[in-house]
Amino acid sequence: MPERSGYGQFCPVSMAAEVFCSRWTPLIMRELLAGTSRFNDLRRGVPRMSPALLSKRLKELEKSGIVSVSRGSGGAVEYALTPAGEDLREVVLALGVWGARWVESQLSLRNLDPTLLMWDMRRRLVPDPLPDGRCTIQFRYPELSPTKQNYWLVVEEGEVDLCYYDPGFEVDLLVRSPLRTMTAVWMGVAKLRSEIDSGAIEFDGDPAIARAMQQWLGFSPFAEVPARAA
DSSP: OOOOOOOOOOOHHHHHHHHHOSTTHHHHHHHHHTTOOSHHHHHHHSTTSOHHHHHHHHHHHHHTTSEEEEEOGGGOEEEEEOHHHHTTHHHHHHHHHHHHHHSOHHHHTTSOOHHHHHHHHHHHOOOTTSOSSOEEEEEEOTTSOGGGSEEEEEEETTEEEEESSOOSOOOSEEEEOOHHHHHHHHHTSSOHHHHHHHTSSEEEEOHHHHHTHHHHSOOOTTTTSOOOOO
16 A cells, blocks of 8 residues: 555554545546446546546555556556455445435435436446347437537447437437436436426437336436435
8 A cells, every 4th residue: 555644543444544535536436346447438437527636546546456557459548446446346335325325315416417427327228128220319408508418328239338429320219308307317316207207308209219218227326225314
């Protein structure tokens, strides 16, 4: 472990907190544990973090023996968790479960971020219920500025890509929804069926894909955690 100023206590909780509890580090660990391995993809998962600070935190995690760095295909730098990093999986999951259970959901819904929501939806999407071949699903959040209204999930051969600009493919399904509504559904705070029935979520396109949204959407891993916050 690197030398650093810290709590100055021999307690394992203290020593672990010096490594894990730096600002942004738990979120970087969340992304790495979700399978993200490249710098630009990590940035998508922490869009409000500066590239310089992300690079600094990754170097700190490497020095701490949490992350290993290698060259992938084409010479691109790739990050992977070491056994010590993998051992933090239950810690990160437990932190998420605690947050879903005890942090007031309405506080969470103040922090709306369409880029992060769509990135999370991309990696949780379940391709199996969708038609064979390429399937393009467009999400539109009408209340946002024109440059942030539209996102496209392109599913082909089991792979899912997220596009911030029109990829030029025929759209199989257009989903229109307020960002707050879609975020609440993805988090498990609101029910998809209820929001569709109320008209908050609207569809234009293949009705079979629309009917299967409950199966392919791939909700937050914490969506089923019962909330207990006052």
